[in-house]
Amino acid sequence: MQLLGRLEIRSEERIIEFLGEEHVGRISTVDADGYPQVIPMNFVYMKDAVYMHSHVKGEKLDNIRRDSRAGFEVDREVEFLPSYFEDPHDASVADTLYVSVVIKGRAELIDDTAEKAAALNGLMAKYQPEGRYDPVKPGDEVLGHLEIIKVVPHSMRGKYKIGQHLDTKERAELAAKILDRGSDTAASALKIMGFEVVDGRPVMRDEPSW
CATH class of the missing domain: 2.30.110.10 (Electron Transport, Fmn-binding Protein; Chain A)
Structure with a gap:
C-alpha cells in the first residue's frame, strides 16, 4: 500500500x-x-x-x-x-x-x-x-x-x-543504465524522470513529484 x-x-x-x-x-x-x-x-x-x-x-x-x-x-x-x-x-x-x-x-x-x-x-x-x-x-x-x-x-x-519510488542514488544509477542502453525513448524518459544529459552523463535537474 x-x-x-x-x-x-x-x-x-x-x-x-x-x-x-x-x-x-x-x-x-x-x-x-x-x-x-x-x-x-x-x-x-x-x-x-x-x-x-x-x-x-x-x-x-x-x-x-x-x-x-x-x-x-x-x-x-x-x-x-x-x-x-x-x-x-x-x-x-x-x-x-x-x-x-x-x-x-x-x-x-x-x-x-x-x-x-x-x-x-x-x-x-x-x-x-x-x-x-x-x-x-x-x-x-x-x-x-x-x-x-x-x-x-x-x-x-x-x-x-518514473523513478520517484527509488532513493536519489538508485534513481541516478537507473538513469545511467537507461542512457547506456540507448533506446529510442531514452532521452524522453530521462527528461520525464528529471534528468538532463551533461557531458554524456545523466544529471538530476529536479525531483519528479506529481
Missing part, C-alpha cells in the same frame, strides 16, 4: 496536462451480454469531460444508449527496463516506467449542436494545432452525420512510475 501511494498522481493539473498530451485513449462500455467493450479513440479533455467523435452507428453507441456507465483509460510507456538492469539471470525483474489515467463515469451522446461543434473544434485544436481549417459552426450540416460521445468523470485517478 505504501508503494501504491507513492505511485499516485496527486495533482489534478498534471492529470489534465497528461490527457492533453496523449492522442489515443480507450473507452470501455458495457455490451448487451454484460461484458466490457474496449475501443481505442481520439479524444479531447475539455470542460471537465472527455469528448470523442464517432460514426452514427456502432456497438459502443448502442451500449451507451442502453447503459451509460463507462470507463476511459489513457497510458504512456515511458521506458521498458530490461531484466538485466537488476539481475542477468532473472527475467521476472523486468519492469516498465509509465504514466496512466483511469476514469470512471457516465457516457452520453450529445444532441446540442453548439456543444457538438465545440467538441469538434476542441479535437481539431488538439490534433491540428497549426490550424489551417475552418472551425465547425452549430449550423453546419456535418454535425448531423456524426455522433459526439461525452464521458463525465465520476472519478479520475492517475498513476506514474
